[in-house]
Amino acid sequence: MALKDAGLNIVWIDKATFPRDKVCGDAIPSNVQRVLKTIDVSLNEKFLQQFIEKVQVEGCRFVAPDKSSFDLTFVTKGHAAKRLHFDHFLFDMANECNSHVTFIGNASVELIVNSATAVTVKLTDGRTIEGQIIIGCDGANSIVRKNLAQTFIRKKENIAAVRAYYNNVADLEHNMLEIHIVKGYMPGYFWDRKINPMLALAW
Ligand SMILES: Cc1cc2nc3c(=O)[nH]c(=O)nc-3n(C[C@H](O)[C@H](O)[C@H](O)COP(=O)(O)OP(=O)(O)OC[C@H]3O[C@@H](n4cnc5c(N)ncnc54)[C@H](O)[C@@H]3O)c2cc1C
Known part of the structure; x- marks a missing residue:
């Protein structure tokens, strides 16, 4: 999208x-809205007006193992949406x-060969595509x-x-993210929000 007026023929490849x-x-x-605006002001407008699968996120509730909690309210509101939907929105826009x-x-893509004059991309199905960039x-x-x-990637600096x-996660009637620190899973955490209650663990 950022290259739409660059006068280039663009081939977009995805497995x-x-x-x-x-x-x-x-x-x-x-x-993210700042980035969308940088790409194209109308892209951010479409994100706000046409991308209906999102919910606004107004802050974050941190919940300790003893269930005590505190809330942070975001000065600039964010959003949440399944990547399935958000990436599809970006795909359509592009x-x-x-x-x-x-x-x-x-x-x-299986192999990329860079020469002084071209970049050649080889696909697993045998096709090749040549370009300048x-x-x-x-x-x-x-x-x-x-x-x-x-x-x-430096494996020692990685986390999984x-x-x-x-489904059926109750008591999420507010527009806050929730981060739950649960004994036995630290330094991992659970997090959820209204749109699609979920679990993410990191350690
Ligand atoms: C558990 C977890 C939670 C996260 N939570 C958040 C979050 O809440 N908010 C946030 O902003 N970020 C989050 N992230 C990070 C975010 O998902 C990534 O930073 C982001 O997806 C990276 O974008 P990308 O376009 O570089 O790669 P990707 O989104 O991974 O896209 C890569 C694309 O390349 C394609 N591809 C890969 N290999 C090939 C190949 N050989 N040939 C052709 N196509 C190929 C794939 O099909 C895919 O479509 C999270 C990540 C994880 C793992």
Whole structure:
């Protein structure tokens, strides 16, 4: 979207098709709106007006193991929405904004070769795509990083996280995130909010 007026022919490759889920806590902090505006002011307006799957998040309630709690109210409100929906919204916006964008879904990148004149992307199905510039937005296990940047994730600085959605979580009638610190799971935490009560654990 940020490149929509750049005069480029853009090929967008993803091993998934959309809508697709993504492991995420689904919080959309307030600064996301600043980023959307930087990309395109109308994108932020569409996020506010047309993206109906979100809820506003007005603050955060921290709950200690003894169930005592305190609330922080956000000065600038954030949002929460399932990544399934948020990423699909962004996907639609990106496809809409430029006739020079081609999406190739269900296409896993296997190898990237960079030469002085071009970048060649090889897909697992045998297809190759050649371009002048490559932008890697392929997540934590980025094949672009592995092939081109030669940098490695430092495992000692990693943490693992688990995400699951739960139904029938009661007493979430306010527009606050809740973070629950529970004995036996520290330094992990549980967190939830009205839209889709969930559990995330990190340690
Ligand atoms: C448990 C957990 C909770 C989190 N909670 C939050 C939160 O509440 N709020 C928040 O803002 N962030 C949260 N994050 C972080 C957030 O999910 C990531 O920072 C964000 O998704 C990274 O975006 P990305 O576009 O770089 O990668 P991704 O969102 O991972 O997207 C990468 C894309 O690349 C595609 N892809 C990958 N490999 C290939 C390949 N070889 N060929 C073709 N396509 C490929 C994938 O299909 C995918 O669509 C959380 C992360 C975790 C793990």
